[in-house]
Amino acid sequence: xxxxxxxxxxxxxxxxxxxxxxxxxxxxxxxxxxxxxxxxxxxxxxxxxxxxxxxxxxxxxxxxxxxxxxxxxxxxxxxxxxxxxxxxxxxxxxxxxxxxxxxxxxxxxxxxxxxxxxxxxxxxxxxxxxxxxxxxxxxxxxxxxxxxxxxxxxxxxxxxxxxxxxxxxxxxxxxxxxxxxxxxxxxxxxxxxxxxxxxxxxxxxxxxxxxxxxxxxxxxxxxxxxxxxxxxxxxxxxxxxxxxxxxxxxxxxxxxxxxxxxxxxxxxxxxxxxxxxxxxxxxxxxxxxxxxxxxxxxxxxxxxxxxxxxxxxxxxxxxxxxxxxxxxxxxxxxxxxxxxxxxxxxxxxxxxxxxxxxxxxxxxxxxxxxxxxxxxxxxxxxxxxxxxxxxxxx
Numbered sequence: 399x400x401x402x403x404x405x406x407x408x409x410x411x412x413x414x415x416x417x418x419x420x421x422x423x424x425x426x427x428x429x430x431x432x433x434x435x436x437x438x439x440x441x442x443x444x445x446x447x448x449x450x451x452x453x454x455x456x457x458x459x460x461x462x463x464x465x466x467x468x469x470x471x472x473x474x475x476x477x478x479x480x481x482x483x484x485x486x487x488x489x490x491x492x493x494x495x496x497x498x499x500x501x502x503x504x505x506x507x508x509x510x511x512x513x514x515x516x517x518x519x520x521x522x523x524x525x526x527x528x529x530x531x532x533x534x535x536x537x538x539x540x541x542x543x544x545x546x547x548x549x550x551x552x553x554x555x556x557x558x559x560x561x562x563x564x565x566x567x568x569x570x571x572x573x574x575x576x577x578x579x580x581x582x583x584x585x586x587x588x589x590x591x592x593x594x595x596x597x598x599x600x601x602x603x604x605x606x607x608x609x610x611x612x613x614x615x616x617x618x619x620x621x622x623x624x625x626x627x628x629x630x631x632x633x634x635x636x637x638x639x640x641x642x643x644x645x646x647x648x649x650x651x652x653x654x655x656x657x658x659x660x661x662x663x664x665x666x667x668x669x670x671x672x673x674x675x676x677x678x679x680x681x682x683x684x685x686x687x688x689x690x691x692x693x694x695x696x697x698x699x700x701x702x703x704x705x706x707x708x709x710x711x712x713x714x715x716x717x718x719x720x721x722x723x724x725x726x727x728x729x730x731x732x733x734x735x736x737x738x739x740x741x742x743x744x745x746x747x748x749x750x751x752x753x754x755x756x757x758x759x760x761x762x763x764x765x766x767x768x769x770x771x772x773x774x775x776x777x778x779x780x781x782x783x784x785x786x787x788x789x790x791x792x
Contacts, residue, residue: 432702432722434744439757443747443789446776447488452479454764454784460511461552461595463768464778464786467516467535471778473786474523478508480538485776488788494538501529501543511549512563512598517556518575524550524563532561532578542578546571552649557601558620564599564608570616572606572623582623586610595647595685602652603671609646615659627674629657632664647685648728651695653709658695660684666697668712678712686728687769689736691750696736702726704738704753716753721746728769732777733791739766739779747792761787 452475455462464473471485478497483490496508505527512524520541521533526549532541548565555562560581561573568586573579588611597609605626606618613632618625634642644664651658652671660666660682667679682699689696694706694715702724706715725741735756736748743765747757764783771778775791 429723431724431741432720434742435720435746435755435758437755437758439759441747441757441792442759443745443757443777443792446788446790448785448787449483449488449490450784451475451481451483451780451786452784453477454780454782455511455767456782458511459551459595461598461768462511462513462780463553464771464780465514465516465521466771466773466778470535471786471788472514472516472521472535473780474510474514475784476507476510478502478510480510480514480521480523480533482535482538483786485773485788488786492538494533494540496523496525496531496540499540499543501545502527511551512553515553515556518559520575522554522556522561522575524552524554526551528565530554530561530563530573530578532575544573544578544580552596553598555599555601555606558604560601560620562599562601562606562608562620564596566596568611570599570606570608570618570623572620584618584623584625586612586616588612595645597647598649598687600650600652607650607652607657609648609650609659611643611645613644613646613661613664615646615650615657629659629667629669629674631659631667632661636663645685648697649687651688651690653690656709658688658690658709660688660697662700666695666707666712668709680707680712680714682707689729689731689769691731694750696729696731696750698726698728698738702740704729704736704748706736706750706753716751718748718753718755720755725765725767727766730770730772730777732770732772733775735792737770737772737777739770741765741767743781745770745779745789757792761785 451473455476474480481493509526515522548567568588571583572581599608615629617627632644657671666682668677686698704718727739743762762781777789
């Protein structure tokens with residue numbers, strides 16, 4: 399079911415899954431998926447190459463995305479396959495299987511979910527088994543691994559010689575990128591009910607910015623984890639714990655001297671990065687990452703509606719509701735287009751100026767789940783079934 403990936407955690411032990419079908423049984427679809435848009439595509443992007451990178455993620459929740467560094471692109475599957483490919487033609491350079499490691503011996507699989515991040519000649523990944531890995535970009539050798547108290551479902555943040563992960567239990571942990579030695583940890587109290595997803599931390603200006611389940615963006619010193627400031631994005635409101643969920647699960651976006659953040663059941667807000675002063679706020683709800691250019695912020699909201707808002711004042715520039723409840727990915731900006739994928743494996747190209755769908759094409763029936771990766775004139779996107787596609791700009 400297309401909404402089964404929006405998992406919830408109740409307390410510390412009970413996991414629920416929000417599905418299109420009733421949570422309590424029956425076949426009625428409470429959030430019907432919009433029919434496939436009927437449009438005349440203006441073009442179809444050429445597929446430069448496609449390649450299998452393992453078994454993909456199946457029906458599980460995951461935020462796995464490929465990473466590009468130099469002439470190679472790196473991708474992973476949930477079971478533990480990590481693959482390096484030549485970015486120009488998709489040829490495999492090396493492959494390793496993290497499920498073979500002793501740390502996963504008594505587990506169902508490696509359950510990789512957070513990553514891939516390439517930096518310092520290494521690849522960094524995290525897993526639902528509570529393991530953080532550093533691999534050699536050159537040959538895939540495991541350079542170090544560390545266990546953490548909780549699942550790592552978001553990509554690590556890497557910078558200034560440190561690797562920072564945020565677990566689903568609300569713990570922020572920093573490691574030395576070279577040795578894997580833990581340097582500090584910071585734990586936040588969690589609300590009774592939270593979304594399954596977690597935002598990737600952001601390293602900037604000697605600090606770590608991270609989304610919290612209580613509707614705030616936390617800021618801590620990268621050197622020692624000392625909390626600096628909290629920026630409120632949303633206040634819990636409503637009669638039930640479900641209504642009061644205000645998780646900030648979209649990666650905080652830093653553009654210029656401003657910080658942009660959005661919360662589930664909350665709002666989109668802009669603040670000055672250094673002072674924390676509020677610039678503007680608008681009512682939107684999302685758990686997906688945002689995209690930005692010089693003038694606009696583009697979001698996919700929790701109903702798979704797409705919006706562009708003016709970075710200066712938060713005024714809405716355009717909206718598109720044609721893909722409602724199609725589990726649309728986070729957006730990326732690619733030339734003249736905003737590009738997103740959906741649960742049925744379609745890729746959509748929206749005019750970045752007015753939000754109209756200019757073209758669509760089906761890539762993989764297993765579905766598209768994570769925002770594409772853009773590098774130059776090429777767009778890379780990974781499917782649930784483990785296919786990695788490289789598409790050329792139209």
